[in-house]
Amino acid sequence: MVSVIATLRHHTDEVSCCAFSPSLLATSSGDKTLRVYSAADFSELPFSPLSGHGYGVHCCRFSSCGGFLLSCSTDGSVIVWSSGTGEVTAVLQHPGRSPLRVCALAPDSSLLLAGACDGTVALWDFSSKTLRRCSAASEASVVACCFSPCGQMFVTGCTHGDLKLWDTDISLLHALRDAHDLGVTCCSFAPQFKIGDDGCCVEFRLASCGQDSQLKIWIVSQREGAGRELLPKKKKPFDSEQLSAGGTAASRQEGGELLTKSLFGSETLGALLYTLKQHDRYVTAVALSPTMPWIATGSMDKTVNVWRIERDGVSRTEAESRQTACHGRNLPGHSRLLVADWSEEDVQTWLCEEGLQELVSIFKANNIDGAELSQLDKETASELGIESVGLRGRLLRKIEALKAEQSGSEAPDEFLCPITRELMKDPVIAADGYSYERESIESWIRGKNKTSPMTNLPLQTTLLTPNRSLKTAITRWKSSQ
Numbered sequence: 001m002v003s004v005i006a007t008l009r010h011h012t013d014e015v016s017c018c019a020f021s022p023s024l025l026a027t028s029s030g031d032k033t034l035r036v037y038s039a040a041d042f043s044e045l046p047f048s049p050l051s052g053h054g055y056g057v058h059c060c061r062f063s064s065c066g067g068f069l070l071s072c073s074t075d076g077s078v079i080v081w082s083s084g085t086g087e088v089t090a091v092l093q094h095p096g097r098s099p100l101r102v103c104a105l106a107p108d109s110s111l112l113l114a115g116a117c118d119g120t121v122a123l124w125d126f127s128s129k130t131l132r133r134c135s136a137a138s139e140a141s142v143v144a145c146c147f148s149p150c151g152q153m154f155v156t157g158c159t160h161g162d163l164k165l166w167d168t169d170i171s172l173l174h175a176l177r178d179a180h181d182l183g184v185t186c187c188s189f190a191p192q193f194k195i196g197d198d199g200c201c202v203e204f205r206l207a208s209c210g211q212d213s214q215l216k217i218w219i220v221s222q223r224e225g226a227g228r229e230l231l232p233k234k235k236k237p238f239d240s241e242q243l244s245a246g247g248t249a250a251s252r253q254e255g256g257e258l259l260t261k262s263l264f265g266s267e268t269l270g271a272l273l274y275t276l277k278q279h280d281r282y283v284t285a286v287a288l289s290p291t292m293p294w295i296a297t298g299s300m301d302k303t304v305n306v307w308r309i310e311r312d313g314v315s316r317t318e319a320e321s322r323q324t325a326c327h328g329r330n331l332p333g334h335s336r337l338l339v340a341d342w343s344e345e346d347v348q349t350w351l352c353e354e355g356l357q358e359l360v361s362i363f364k365a366n367n368i369d370g371a372e373l374s375q376l377d378k379e380t381a382s383e384l385g386i387e388s389v390g391l392r393g394r395l396l397r398k399i400e401a402l403k404a405e406q407s408g409s410e411a412p413d414e415f416l417c418p419i420t421r422e423l424m425k426d427p428v429i430a431a432d433g434y435s436y437e438r439e440s441i442e443s444w445i446r447g448k449n450k451t452s453p454m455t456n457l458p459l460q461t462t463l464l465t466p467n468r469s470l471k472t473a474i475t476r477w478k479s480s481q
Contacts, residue, residue: 015298018287021066030056047086067413072100109414115142149433157184180210342370
């Protein structure tokens, strides 16, 4: 069963893109703005709309943990926004000032990619915001791009219909001519990947769609010591559908209808699940929430609809309980106050937010407010009667992280392990495409029946791949502090 739970009517031009983070929904439009909504009740945030582009915005994307929002525009720029405040943290200009049609961020947020109308792709180091390379990728406009779950490859699609696979040095690995006769419109990797029985072959699934009204599923196969290739998963492509940027839903761009499909990891691959009829004009954007049973759809009718999905007996309440801890570090009510200005109630709320509920009664009995919290040290914690060394250490680390956050020296969100929210020392990539601290994800796998901490879906393999580029970025950031 699918039902509309919200209709957003704030844009004054057609909606071009929708994107979910674990706690937010962002939309972009030809009206030059982005709108940001709470994913709790779909109320627009106080700092929305975001107005920084000089022309229409074509694409918006969140970083993996939702700390940053990216947008690209006909004005030739990518703007990086803080998801918590709406402030501009960086403006990256295409070297040739060519209009940008699409952007993507690597799963570990180490690289930022943008595709341009002149056929080039620009690749930036995201942590330093420096341009690594700008290279020709096509003779036509690059209108689609996505990174592989491992972050070591990316795919581009152009208006001539070609799909191309590249490494992160923008060296061509494989080219598939005329993948879609009338041009590619978007592409997306499945977050999981498969390890061959012999342990030497890695397979990724890629979905692409185009103006030929076809959706196609491809296998990107890489064997150790060999090259990569794109192979069709199905000989007969699905007809009359358009893949969303999220890679798990599809939309038919005719009559305002939306068709959703289960694309990856399903025995009934490509089976029609729902036909949704709500928009008055063509559906132009689709996004699937990573934590909730919600789909957002944007249209040329200038509206965004949010749909709730109930399938296989899973209700909204049950799905909500599956949300992960990766919701950013903003706290309702007191998040914009300095720690020293927090009331006793704010401190107690913060303890609950950080998973320290057992300390609430101690702090309440001792009337600990924000000023006292900021001064709390090991000796004071002992005097309060916190006997557990582990609990005391965890509290002090949380306090230091909180003070670092408010002083502006907090580590970038992508450097923090999604499980512990602590700076990673040995980051690894799991089968869900996310990076974790090795010790934390290994412990999670042992105790959580091999499910992803970020998506709650089964991990296809427990193989962990060292994320050397992220480890280097963290080391570089630490040396600059």
